[in-house]
Amino acid sequence: MVPRESSERVNVALRIGDASVPLEMDVPARPVKLRRMLPVIRQMSNSFISSGVEQLTAAGSEISCRAGCGACCRQIVPVSEAEAFDLRGLLDEMPEERRSAVAERFSEGMERLNSHGYFERLAEAASASDDRYDEAVREYFRFGIPCPFLEDESCSIHDSRPITCREYLVTSPPEYCASAEGEGVANVRHFFQVKEALISLSQDKTRPELPYIPMIAVMDWTDKHSDDSRELTGREWAREFFDSLARFSRPPGD
Ligand code: SF4
Helix, strand or coil, rough: CCCCEEEEEEEEEEEECCCEEEEEEEECCCCEEHHHHHHHHHHHHHHHHHHHHHHHCCCCCCCCCCCCCCHHHHHHCEHHHHHHHHHHHEEECCCHHHHHHHHHHHHHHHHHHHCCCCCHHHHHHHCCCHHHHHHHHHHHHHHCCCCCCCCCCCCCCCHHHHHHHCCCCCCHHHHHHHCCCCCCCCCCCCCCCCCHHHHHHHHCCCCCCCCCEHHHHHHHHCCCCCCCCCCEEEHHHHHHHHHHHHHHCCCCCC
């Protein structure tokens, strides 16, 4: 029998404007890699998103994202390093037939992008200017490469999908999302930007690449990098995560 990992309860009070929102979470008591904190971070992201959506609904807006609409799953989809290793673990645990089908989609996408020198352009654009980076992101969309986990226009790894996918919600008509230009797309802006906080916390700053890994490059990237990231207790990770989250929060009314 595998012993249950010991955990401890951490209480946090988040400040939103003048309000204080209490949060309680069970985190690993022993030192772990950041990827072991993902279930807690996903749960937190889900509850931030739900409360944001409730407020939007109360204000008369409606989220137009629906199951079966995978338009946004052809975007570049930034993934944190911790999530990249987690997704790789998920892929490797799939039954062989399914694993090779998904792996094949990763390889085909990478081959296409590499044959057009896309990643070099993306890296150059990211270090040049916001405008050039935005254009490189639009160029990715124009390749029309679906996320390898997209099946029948639905996410096949819904519970483990990256924070980027959780936070991507729109209130505009779904057909607008099918254009690379994104004209008319009304994205929901989140108060707590968990994606940015996680990417920043997870990034190994000694690596001279982008701060994130594009979803399509997850398999290739995890082939080339081993997870030699640091280990902290859940309580220490929680402290660092909330420090990072504080840097990526929108002031009320912004
Ligand atoms: S992980 Fe799921 S939601 Fe995210 S891009 Fe891929 S298919 Fe879409």
